[in-house]
Amino acid sequence: MDDIERRAFMKGAAIGALAFSVGGVEVMLTPRQARAQNVPLKTLTADQAATLDAIGETLVPGAKEAGIVNFVDQQISIPPEQALIEARIMNVRPPYANFYRAALAAIDGASVAKYDSRGFAKLNAAEARDFVDLMRQNKLDSWKGPPPGFVYFLMRTDAVDVVYGTMDGYAHLGVPYQPHIAPTKSW
Amino acid sequence: MAANDKVDVVIVGAGASGSVFASVLSKAGKKVVLLESGPDWQLGDLISSDFWGRRLKPAGPPFLLEGKNPYGYVYQSGWGVGGAALHYFANFPRLMPNDFKVKSTYGKGLDWPIDYADIAPYWDKVADDIGVSGDAKAEEVWRPAGKPYPMPPMKTFPGGDVWKKAFDKLGMRLTPAAVGINSTEFKGRPACIHDGWCHVGCPIGALANPLVTYLGEARKAGAEVRPYATVTRVLTSADGGKVTGVEYYDAKKEKQVQEASVVVLAAWSAQNPRIMLNSAAGKHAGGLANASGLLGKYLTAHFASGTSALFDEDLQPYMGTIAAQYFSYDLYDKNAHKDKGAFGSTFMVAGTAQRYSALGGVANARLDLFGADLAAFMKRAAKGYTRLNAFAEEMPLLDNRIELASDKDEFGVPLGKIIHGFNDDAVALFNANFDKGLEIAKATGAKEVWSNKGPMPTIHLMGGTIMGKSAADSVVNSYGQTHEIANLWVAGPGIFPTSGAPNPTYTIFALSQRGAENLAKNWGSVAG
Numbered sequence: 001m002d003d004i005e006r007r008a009f010m011k012g013a014a015i016g017a018l019a020f021s022v023g024g025v026e027v028m029l030t031p032r033q034a035r036a037q038n039v040p041l042k043t044l045t046a047d048q049a050a051t052l053d054a055i056g057e058t059l060v061p062g063a064k065e066a067g068i069v070n071f072v073d074q075q076i077s078i079p080p081e082q083a084l085i086e087a088r089i090m091n092v093r094p095p096y097a098n099f100y101r102a103a104l105a106a107i108d109g110a111s112v113a114k115y116d117s118r119g120f121a122k123l124n125a126a127e128a129r130d131f132v133d134l135m136r137q138n139k140l141d142s143w144k145g146p147p148p149g150f151v152y153f154l155m156r157t158d159a160v161d162v163v164y165g166t167m168d169g170y171a172h173l174g175v176p177y178q179p180h181i182a183p184t185k186s187w
Numbered sequence: 188m189a190a191n192d193k194v195d196v197v198i199v200g201a202g203a204s205g206s207v208f209a210s211v212l213s214k215a216g217k218k219v220v221l222l223e224s225g226p227d228w229q230l231g232d233l234i235s236s237d238f239w240g241r242r243l244k245p246a247g248p249p250f251l252l253e254g255k256n257p258y259g260y261v262y263q264s265g266w267g268v269g270g271a272a273l274h275y276f277a278n279f280p281r282l283m284p285n286d287f288k289v290k291s292t293y294g295k296g297l298d299w300p301i302d303y304a305d306i307a308p309y310w311d312k313v314a315d316d317i318g319v320s321g322d323a324k325a326e327e328v329w330r331p332a333g334k335p336y337p338m339p340p341m342k343t344f345p346g347g348d349v350w351k352k353a354f355d356k357l358g359m360r361l362t363p364a365a366v367g368i369n370s371t372e373f374k375g376r377p378a379c380i381h382d383g384w385c386h387v388g389c390p391i392g393a394l395a396n397p398l399v400t401y402l403g404e405a406r407k408a409g410a411e412v413r414p415y416a417t418v419t420r421v422l423t424s425a426d427g428g429k430v431t432g433v434e435y436y437d438a439k440k441e442k443q444v445q446e447a448s449v450v451v452l453a454a455w456s457a458q459n460p461r462i463m464l465n466s467a468a469g470k471h472a473g474g475l476a477n478a479s480g481l482l483g484k485y486l487t488a489h490f491a492s493g494t495s496a497l498f499d500e501d502l503q504p505y506m507g508t509i510a511a512q513y514f515s516y517d518l519y520d521k522n523a524h525k526d527k528g529a530f531g532s533t534f535m536v537a538g539t540a541q542r543y544s545a546l547g548g549v550a551n552a553r554l555d556l557f558g559a560d561l562a563a564f565m566k567r568a569a570k571g572y573t574r575l576n577a578f579a580e581e582m583p584l585l586d587n588r589i590e591l592a593s594d595k596d597e598f599g600v601p602l603g604k605i606i607h608g609f610n611d612d613a614v615a616l617f618n619a620n621f622d623k624g625l626e627i628a629k630a631t632g633a634k635e636v637w638s639n640k641g642p643m644p645t646i647h648l649m650g651g652t653i654m655g656k657s658a659a660d661s662v663v664n665s666y667g668q669t670h671e672i673a674n675l676w677v678a679g680p681g682i683f684p685t686s687g688a689p690n691p692t693y694t695i696f697a698l699s700q701r702g703a704e705n706l707a708k709n710w711g712s713v714a715g
Contacts, residue, residue, distance in 0.1 A: 060562070061562050079246075082242070084241050086546070088261065090259075091257075132558075136555065157544070157551075161237070165237050169543065169544070170505075170543065173566065173569040178235075179236075180391055
């Protein structure tokens with residue numbers, strides 16, 4: 001890697017941070033910090049963000065506070081070769097934003113059809129749980145978009161990533177993260 | 188278009204096989220250039236994180252995935268210097284004697300043109316060169332004797348030991364796994380510290396990735412690595428009798444030509460045939476070295492039947508390596524599950540270190556759970572979860588193949604299309620191994636056991652440029668030299684006619700060492 005690129009990358013990687021744009025300036029924040037600071041979204045609309053927040057929290061409690069929306073928005077706004085989301089690993093063809101737009105539209109569309117014109121973010125907890133359970137099993141009749149089971153898998157992974165895939169997540173589970181080299185060292 | 192000074196060897200791909208060829212040939216005094224499509228990763232880039240580890244893989248496949256069981260391309264492949272061997276698990280099992288004459292013995296699959304004994308000295312050499320930890324003597328219950336490994340077995344943890352007790356109870360054999368990871372300091376590289384981050388790259392060099400082994404040696408001997416160099420075609424002479432070099436696009440996306448006396452394609456099982464098909468010209472109208480019509484054919488993948496066990500006790504599942512603590516060839520007979528309609532070998536590994544997110548993480552051990560149920564499971568599994576994996580063999584099928592698609596990439600090269608499906612033998616083997624896994628898991632005394640059954644996974648990728656006796660039945664000979672063009676070579680798992688069941692990289696290293704030594708020895712008659 002280029003030295004300058006590496007330095008920027010390492011600085012962020014050490015603390016689990018990503019490069020967010022705040023007031024035209026690039027700052028390194030964790031998705032949780034980006035959410036807390038209301039960092040503007042680059043790609044997702046407010047409605048899409050609300051749906052992603054709601055389904056993320058239904059899939060993995062804590063995903064909303066952990067910044068799933070800011071994480072996904074940042075990741076689908078950068079060149080695909082820099083992306084760190086599971087969509088990359090699961091053979092989704094870039095640009096990844098296309099997948100998320102289609103998936104979120106499918107979730108809302110199926111929710112509207114099933115629950116009296118209410119989008120997913122408007123469902124109560126029991127309804128959201130039932131909906132996701134059907135989605136997981138590819139059993140939503142009015143679904144129009146990428147296979148619902150695949151959407152369940154990828155969004156569940158995003159939610160797991162932000163809740164359990166971090167050093168905080170390991171600490172929450174009571175297991176040591178034990179990175180090879182301590183973040184404070186020059187690596 | 189820019190031209191570069193002619194070199195002795197241009198190697199396409201700086202992963203496992205390309206690194207070995209580069210090491211052997213540069214040490215033999217040849218001028219070697221490696222062209223790698225991705226970044227020039229350094230050890231300091233290998234962050235202990237499942238997020239950052241994804242950067243070591245391609246961003247979107249240059250392949251379209253089709254068939255009954257589409258091939259999981261990206262997870263298996265590498266992007267950048269070191270290739271997939273930068274994020275591999277470093278399990279170092281070898282093939283077994285019954286893998287080499289499958290067609291002759293069973294009437295299924297294909298035969299290799301060589302036998303176990305032809306490769307055995309090279310497995311031993313690789314072990315001595317880059318370091319393998321294990322207990323060779325213990326493995327000899329399944330295979331012919333060979334040299335001892337240079338390092339003792341890795342330390343084990345309760346998450347592996349519970350499986351050892353279960354195997355003992357059932358009268359089955361489970362031995363310390365052979366791994367390409369240092370149990371002790373080896374040739375200046377430190378011993379492993381058992382932190383379980385092997386799969387996102389080992390920055391301390393305890394794991395034998397190419398950066399600290401073959402590629403490091405090659406660079407020291409003068410080999411040049413050009414990152415962000417995407418090869419589009421192999422160039423041929425006017426009469427098609429030899430290759431003259433390759434065409435590639437550099438980091439600035441400018442077209443370049445690198446002439447060479449020998450071209451070695453080491454860009455993995457999928458990309459090598461794509462490049463060869465895209466290089467069709469003159470007498471090679473169907474793709475380079477494709478008189479057999481088998482270029483891109485006989486792709487094989489492994490599949491795994493995973494079995495989970497959950498204990499109340501602390502098994503320290505976060506400790507160890509992503510490679511196995513133990514392995515077993517007890518179900519390696521091709522007919523071990525004949526009573527269930529299955530055919531093919533099974534290779535079992537136990538006690539891998541657990542991570543908690545990402546594809547192989549604990550969260551995916553119960554994909555049906557979400558919400559509060561998942562949160563509760565994660566708490567229980569954090570310290571009490573362990574897994575047994577049974578990897579199994581798919582027979583080579585003509586229909587499993589790579590073709591060029593009509594869509595093109597940014598350089599105008601047709602995308603590849605990987606078409607893959609498992610046959611009934613494989614499906615039966617997949618199911619039979621779940622039954623066996625549950626039987627073993629119950630013998631651990633775990634509080635809960637279950638099968639991780641989902642769609643059949645596709646793991647590793649072999650074939651596509653298979654070796655054989657002649658241009659009538661194969662693309663290359665047993666050294667990787669194409670039958671039709673003496674100075675065009677192919678390296679890597681693509682030359683495997685059958686897959687066996689074990690992880691392939693140890694055999695990739697061994698076959699590459701064998702091929703590169705042969706090339707160096709016969710340089711005068713090979714080089715164009």
